[in-house]
Amino acid sequence: MFRTTAVRVHSLVKGALNISKPSVTTTRFMSSHSTETDEQFDARYENFFNRKDIDGWEIRQGINDLCGHDLVPEPKIVVAALKACRRVNDYALAIRILEAVKDKCGGKVNEIYPYIIQEVRPTLTELGIDTPEELGYDKPELALQSVYDIH
Amino acid sequence: MAGRLLSMRALPLRVSFQKASMSDMRSIIGNREIVGFGYNGQPNYADRPDFPLPAIRWKESTADIQALREKEKGDWRKLSLEEKKALYRASFCQTFSEMKAPTGEWKSVIGCALMLMSLGFWGYYFMKTFVYGPLPESFKEENRSAQLRRIIDLQVNPIQGLGSKWDYEKDEWKK
Numbered sequence: 001m002f003r004t005t006a007v008r009v010h011s012l013v014k015g016a017l018n019i020s021k022p023s024v025t026t027t028r029f030m031s032s033h034s035t036e037t038d039e040q041f042d043a044r045y046e047n048f049f050n051r052k053d054i055d056g057w058e059i060r061q062g063i064n065d066l067c068g069h070d071l072v073p074e075p076k077i078v079v080a081a082l083k084a085c086r087r088v089n090d091y092a093l094a095i096r097i098l099e100a101v102k103d104k105c106g107g108k109v110n111e112i113y114p115y116i117i118q119e120v121r122p123t124l125t126e127l128g129i130d131t132p133e134e135l136g137y138d139k140p141e142l143a144l145q146s147v148y149d150i151h
Numbered sequence: 152m153a154g155r156l157l158s159m160r161a162l163p164l165r166v167s168f169q170k171a172s173m174s175d176m177r178s179i180i181g182n183r184e185i186v187g188f189g190y191n192g193q194p195n196y197a198d199r200p201d202f203p204l205p206a207i208r209w210k211e212s213t214a215d216i217q218a219l220r221e222k223e224k225g226d227w228r229k230l231s232l233e234e235k236k237a238l239y240r241a242s243f244c245q246t247f248s249e250m251k252a253p254t255g256e257w258k259s260v261i262g263c264a265l266m267l268m269s270l271g272f273w274g275y276y277f278m279k280t281f282v283y284g285p286l287p288e289s290f291k292e293e294n295r296s297a298q299l300r301r302i303i304d305l306q307v308n309p310i311q312g313l314g315s316k317w318d319y320e321k322d323e324w325k326k
Contacts, residue, residue, distance in 0.1 A: 060187030060204035067203055089224045091235060092242035093204070099247040100203035128228035132246070135235060140249040 042074045049080035056088045063097055072104045072112055075119035082120070086127050094129045099137065182211035186242075198245045210241045 036044075048054075048062055063081060066073055073081075078101055085094040098120075105112040117124075117131060124131065132138055171179075176194050185194045189206025196205045210216060219238055222230060230238070239246075288294055306314045318325045 057187050063204055064188070064190070064202050067201060086227075089220075090242075091223050091227055091230065092239040095235075095239055096203055096243060100200075103200050103203070103247050103251075128226060128230075130235065135232070135239070137239070137246040138248055140252045141246065142249060144245055144249065146254070 042077060045073070045077045046080045049077065049084045051084075052087070054084050054087065056090055056093065059084050059088065059090075059093065063100060067100055067104060072116070073101055075116050078116060078120050079123045082123055082127060082129060085129075091129070094127075095132055095135065095137070098129075099132050102132065180207055183207045183209075184212055196244065198243070198250045200247065200250060203247075205243075208242045209244045216241050 045062065045066060049059065051058075059081065066077070078097065081097050082094050085091070085097065101116060102109060102113050105116075123129075171193075180194055180196075183194075183196075185207050187204055187206050189195060189204075190197065190199060190202035192206075194206045196207050196209060198205075216237075219234060219241070222234065223238060289298070302313060303317050306319075308314050316325050317323075
């Protein structure tokens, strides 16, 4: 199992290094301070999700990585991720990605999230994806008893 | 001690440090589809805002969920609202808003803290009433004013302290 994980992480890393070849600065895993520009970062993730042969595992890995960074993803990365979800036929994944992007907005969710939805709206109508608000998932729907309260 | 060593040898060796193998995990997660790396590489499920996509789907694959998956391969506009919600709940346990909903735990925390504080106050009152002896004579008002008169007469701290605030000409506090 770890071998397959290592192969997938290796392909993610290879994809990252391949894309930034034409530019002057590349991401090398030597120090924690990266010399990648914002455009290179966006392009790296957009190209990663735009791969034709991507599968559900890689999309999830990419989104989990993306959410680890201290930023709100650019709309074009979100668009690429949603199209990737369409290719792997996973609707719940698309909704989860939109919820995760909304969560990344942090305190400024009322300023940033409507902008992202506005930019992503053409893709949403093209693929037939509802926003979490349209599904009714912006408010809690079901309640779950906390595991600490179960005796 | 020798008895304890002998009984330790009787324990099965695989108990403490062996990692859960794939067959152990399969028996724990059952029929659920493993879909990703998750937050630590193990095929487990956790609703975490910082790792939004867990390693396994939430529900086991049943016949009706399989039917929904077939429909999912077609146009998503043809899915009804219930089907979309069912697809979401099949993959995920809680939505983000349910995950991050306030629990109200702060009220129980403040309540318990105040109750314990009140126990403390009752304890002090009990000690004062039944345990501590009376205060010494020197705490009485007339004893304290006599001490203050003596401090002034001795010219204690005459430069910047108490003696500096007394007017020795007029025998009263300085204005």
